[in-house]
Amino acid sequence: MKISPAHIIRLYDRFEFLDKEGSGQLRLEDFAEVKELAMNPIGDRIIGAFFSPGQETVDFPSFVRILAHFRPTDKNRAKDSTQPEPVNSRTSKLKFAFQLYDQDRDGKISRAELLQVLREMLGMQVTEEQLESIADRAIQEADLDRDDAISFEEFRKSLEKVNIEHKMSIRFLR
Amino acid sequence: MKKKVQSHNLAMFYDWATLRIERGAKEKNHLLYKPYSNAIIAKEPTSLEEEIKEIRRSGSNRDLDSASEFEMSDIFYFARRGVESIMDDEVTKRFSAEELESWNLLTRSNYNFHYISLRLTVLWGLGVLIRYGFLLPLRVTLAFTGVGLLVFLTSIIGLLPNGRMKNFLSEKVHLMCYRICVRALTAIITYHDRENKPKNGGICVANHTSPIDVIILASDGCYAMVGQIHGGLMGVIQRSMVKACPHIWFERSEVKDRHLVAKRLSDHVEDKSKLPILIFPEGTCINNTSVMMFKKGSFEIGSTVYPVAIKYDPRFGDAFWNSSKFGMVNYLLRMMSSWAIVCSVWYLPPMCREEGEDAVQFANRVKAAIARQGGLVDLLWDGGLKRGKVKDTFKEEQQKLYSKISCMETDWLRDPLGHH
Numbered sequence: 001m002k003i004s005p006a007h008i009i010r011l012y013d014r015f016e017f018l019d020k021e022g023s024g025q026l027r028l029e030d031f032a033e034v035k036e037l038a039m040n041p042i043g044d045r046i047i048g049a050f051f052s053p054g055q056e057t058v059d060f061p062s063f064v065r066i067l068a069h070f071r072p073t074d075k076n077r078a079k080d081s082t083q084p085e086p087v088n089s090r091t092s093k094l095k096f097a098f099q100l101y102d103q104d105r106d107g108k109i110s111r112a113e114l115l116q117v118l119r120e121m122l123g124m125q126v127t128e129e130q131l132e133s134i135a136d137r138a139i140q141e142a143d144l145d146r147d148d149a150i151s152f153e154e155f156r157k158s159l160e161k162v163n164i165e166h167k168m169s170i171r172f173l174r
Numbered sequence: 175m176k177k178k179v180q181s182h183n184l185a186m187f188y189d190w191a192t193l194r195i196e197r198g199a200k201e202k203n204h205l206l207y208k209p210y211s212n213a214i215i216a217k218e219p220t221s222l223e224e225e226i227k228e229i230r231r232s233g234s235n236r237d238l239d240s241a242s243e244f245e246m247s248d249i250f251y252f253a254r255r256g257v258e259s260i261m262d263d264e265v266t267k268r269f270s271a272e273e274l275e276s277w278n279l280l281t282r283s284n285y286n287f288h289y290i291s292l293r294l295t296v297l298w299g300l301g302v303l304i305r306y307g308f309l310l311p312l313r314v315t316l317a318f319t320g321v322g323l324l325v326f327l328t329s330i331i332g333l334l335p336n337g338r339m340k341n342f343l344s345e346k347v348h349l350m351c352y353r354i355c356v357r358a359l360t361a362i363i364t365y366h367d368r369e370n371k372p373k374n375g376g377i378c379v380a381n382h383t384s385p386i387d388v389i390i391l392a393s394d395g396c397y398a399m400v401g402q403i404h405g406g407l408m409g410v411i412q413r414s415m416v417k418a419c420p421h422i423w424f425e426r427s428e429v430k431d432r433h434l435v436a437k438r439l440s441d442h443v444e445d446k447s448k449l450p451i452l453i454f455p456e457g458t459c460i461n462n463t464s465v466m467m468f469k470k471g472s473f474e475i476g477s478t479v480y481p482v483a484i485k486y487d488p489r490f491g492d493a494f495w496n497s498s499k500f501g502m503v504n505y506l507l508r509m510m511s512s513w514a515i516v517c518s519v520w521y522l523p524p525m526c527r528e529e530g531e532d533a534v535q536f537a538n539r540v541k542a543a544i545a546r547q548g549g550l551v552d553l554l555w556d557g558g559l560k561r562g563k564v565k566d567t568f569k570e571e572q573q574k575l576y577s578k579i580s581c582m583e584t585d586w587l588r589d590p591l592g593h594h
Contacts, residue, residue: 041569041572042253043256043569046257097250100249100253101246121252122577122581125573134244134581161232162229168254
């Protein structure tokens with residue numbers, strides 16, 4: 001399903017709505033105003049995904065580019081290695097999810113990073129020991145080269161059967 | 175009957191106006207921005223548990239029901255939900271005015287201004303003339319008359335000794351003045367199920383969209399109002415009203431004391447000779463597409479609750495008061511310069527708190543009934559979210575739900591009483 005200009009206008013309205021100061025750029029505080037996002041355990045992480053390293057504001061093209069990761073995958077696209085990978089392909093979606101884990105962007109999800117995510121998703125509901133066990137098991141299962149961290153390839157391999165195209169996609173109405 | 179014909183004609187006129195705009199846009203080969211009345215994106219109504227299990231199921235061959243364990247793919251659910259709420263969230267939508275499918279010749283509800291043809295502009299100009307030049311002054315005069323009479327007559331009645339005569343006169347005066355105010359707004363109100371009208375000793379509960387709600391309900395029956403005493407003109411009106419019949423006004427300082435408030439309310443309902451109390455439990459104005467969480471205070475008192483659903487037809491004039499955007503006077507002027515306010519009022523059958531039901535459950539039951547009748551969406555969200563921050567308890571709820579499906583043995587979960 002293609003994105004039409006009307007959809008872009010709709011997204012721009014949303015962008016303008018979020019941009020409380022009318023500056024043409026979104027800041028961290030603007031995202032934090034979204035109530036449902038405050039309720040999401042990894043809300044802050046998702047907000048962070050919109051900002052490039054070192055940037056403090058997001059303009060509209062960057063806003064749309066990040067949202068475009070969630071466009072439904074075009075299954076009929078011919079695999080053409082000369083073309084750049086579209087931002088909503090399976091690989092790009094995986095990269096997006098990977099970066100949610102890998103906050104320091106060193107290409108690996110370290111044990112500490114994994115623990116941090118678990119802490120956010122589970123909060124006060126489990127003890128620290130249980131968090132460590134869960135992290136241990138997860139790394140054990142995915143870490144193939146035994147370096148106590150999960151690289152992007154290992155991440156991709158462990159999720160090879162998951163229906164990412166469906167689960168990481170948002171559909172526009174009409 | 176005549177009113178129905180009027181509103182029908184107006185509605186047809188608006189549809190025609192919209193068609194003209196669409197035609198204008200097509201001629202210029204531009205894409206029309208069509209406001210979607212509800213949502214931009216398709217949200218699946220599956221729960222956290224269902225979705226995460228589905229993701230895991232597709233990713234592994236293991237028998238899932240035996241092992242609730244964390245999977246790397248779990249993050250997809252939260253990521254998607256997060257991005258969905260950035261694109262379109264349920265709560266903020268409720269606090270801005272509802273978007274219309276067709277244009278009702280009021281610039282305030284139009285987004286495609288530059289596609290209007292000359293013919294339409296002329297019509298719109300005519301509309302402005304009529305509304306501001308004729309209707310508005312007429313209505314303002316009526317409003318002043320209504321309010322003035324209310325203050326004057328209730329003060330006079332207040333001089334009478336308490337008794338049947340006083341109550342009778344007070345009723346008549348209140349009704350008359352409210353009806354004048356209704357005319358001042360040109361409100362076309364349809365009342366349904368009047369046999370369920372609130373009786374003495376009960377509490378009338380309604381959804382809240384604007385201060386006009388009060389006028390609409392009070393022009394059809396007599397209620398004891400509840401509220402905070404204001405200064406200025408409002409205060410004058412409040413003070414004179416209470417001379418004629420017992421309304422419940424609180425000083426600002428008393429409002430914080432919940433026990434005092436509850437006591438005064440229960441004292442009032444116990445006195446069967448006193449009028450039913452009118453309360454809006456949402457606590458703030460919502461934009462009339464949904465009903466938000468009802469504050470439980472009014473439901474703890476233990477008397478019969480008479481729910482009332484009020485639904486405005488937004489095509490004729492958006493009655494929602496966005497108090498963070500417009501002040502009261504500004505709002506009233508906008509109301510009086512719209513075409514008309516068309517709304518429906520449903521009196522629902524009385525409800526009582528049942529055995530074993532606590533105030534919150536009772537409040538939710540009443541809320542669901544009102545939402546169903548008025549065709550509004552029943553939301554769990556708190557009206558207080560309009561201004562405040564989301565409480566951490568919501569995030570904890572999500573974490574709790576998630577922990578149930580990601581931690582292997584249940585005795586690992588922290589016992590809330592700390593017995594583990």
